[in-house]
Amino acid sequence: MPNSWNPFELIARRWTPSxxxxxxxxxxTVVMAVVIVVTGGAVRLTQSGLGCETWPKCTDNSLTPTSDMGIHGVIEFGNRMLTYVLxxxxxxxxxxxxxxxxxxxxLTRLGWVQFWIVMGNAVVGGITVLTGLNPYIVSSHFLISMALLxxxxxxxxxxxxxxxAPRGLVATPVRQLSWLLVGAAGVLIVIGAVVTGSGPHAGDATKVHRIPLDWQEITQLHVDFVYIVFGLTVALWFTLRAVAAPKVISRTVVELFAVLLSQGLIGYIQYFTHLPEFVVGMHMLGSCLVWIAVLRVFLALRERGEAPAAVPAPTGEHEALQPAEEDPAPAASR
Structure with a gap:
């Protein structure tokens, strides 16, 4: 198909967003990435993981849930529909x-990366249902969602x-400390997924296979990494003060402090109240916010200059006849 008929190019010729x-x-897209994690958690916590018994349809004979499937079918199907919204x-x-x-x-390349992550995770979500909520697949489903975030x-x-090209705003050792912080936070999230796979909230009222580990011992390891992440955050804050880093960077670290403290409080509440569903859901939301705060700290340590200002698009028939630039989207997605 001629490039001039590329729908992205046709829209670009007629619209210049600010x-x-x-x-x-x-x-x-960031907000929706968080929403898809939280609603996915709601599916598990309401025992609706098999509300739709198959995939891609909800039943063998129906694309949508039937009345006899009750609220669980509605919840599971609603989460599937959110993928289209995303x-x-x-x-x-x-x-x-x-x-x-x-x-x-x-920017367009990053947008397409997000799209293909969503498509891949939709397939993983289908495999999750077809395997009867295999805990390893469920954990990978969550981790792919965090990759999207x-x-x-x-x-x-x-x-x-x-x-x-990115230019560091602080010395290399400080940036390396931020890498440790990102790595520790990533391990923390992975261990959290293992806790989910071995813990009591299996995602369905029927007997569902769990990761064969003592979830309380894994929870203790999870807590240990919370302390590691908190300690690295403290170390980074003192280091930034010692090197007189820009205040905007220190402010992101303080924001990370606040999120970590809130998440830690929620974690202790859910543990000592025997994992009530609502509190566990809040903890999942907190996991997203912790990861966002960690990434904000990491990204604040470098700069790429000012974003280019928007310029008016050329108008008239002459512009419409100009050859289109190659769109970065894969040919299969045009």
Missing amino acids: ARVVRLTALI CGVIGLFIIAARSYKPTRRS TVAMVTWQRTREGDA
């Missing part, structure tokens, strides 16, 4: 980024900065 619109659509939001960002002038290929956060940050 930088604010591009940033807003990127932020919405794809729509990501698609809106891709269109906005593609239509922005000057064109920033780095990571890319969405990087995308949002990139909309607020330029395309120059």
Whole structure:
């Protein structure tokens, strides 16, 4: 198909969004990435993981839940439908980024990365149902969602900065300390997924296979890594003060402190109240917020210059006849 008929190119010729619109659509993808994690947790915590007994249909004979499936079918199917909402939001960002002038290929590429992560995770979600909530698949489903959140956060940050090579705002040892913080937080999230796979909330009222580990011992390991992440955060804060780093960086570390303290409080409440569903759901939300705060600290330690200002698109028949630039989207997705 001629490039001039590429729908992304046709929209780009007729619409030039402002930088604010591009940033807003990127932020919405971050919010939706969090929503999909929390609602996925709600499916498990309400024992609705097998509310739709098969995939991609809800039953062998029906795409949607039937009345005899009750609320569990509605909850599971509703979570599936949110995937389409997420794809729509990501698609809106891709269109906005593609239509922005000057064109920033780095943004559209990140948008397509998000799209393909969602598609891959949808397949993993189907495998989760078809395997009867295999805990290893359930854990990978959650971790892929966190990968989506990571890319969405990087995308949002990139909309607020330029395309120059990243330049560190602090010395290399300080940046290396931030790498340790990111690594420890990543391990913390992975261990949290193992706790989920071995803990009492299996996702369905029937007997579901669990990871054969003592979930209380894994929980203690999870707590140990909380202390490691907290200690690295304290070390980074003192280090930033010692090197007189920009205040905006120190502020992101303080925000991380606040999120960690809140998440730690929720964690202790859920443990000593024997894991009530609502509190566990709040802890899942807190996991997303901790990861966001960690990424904000890491991304604040470098800069890429100012984001390019939007420029009006050329108008008239002459512009319409100009050859289109190659779209970064894979050919199969056009």
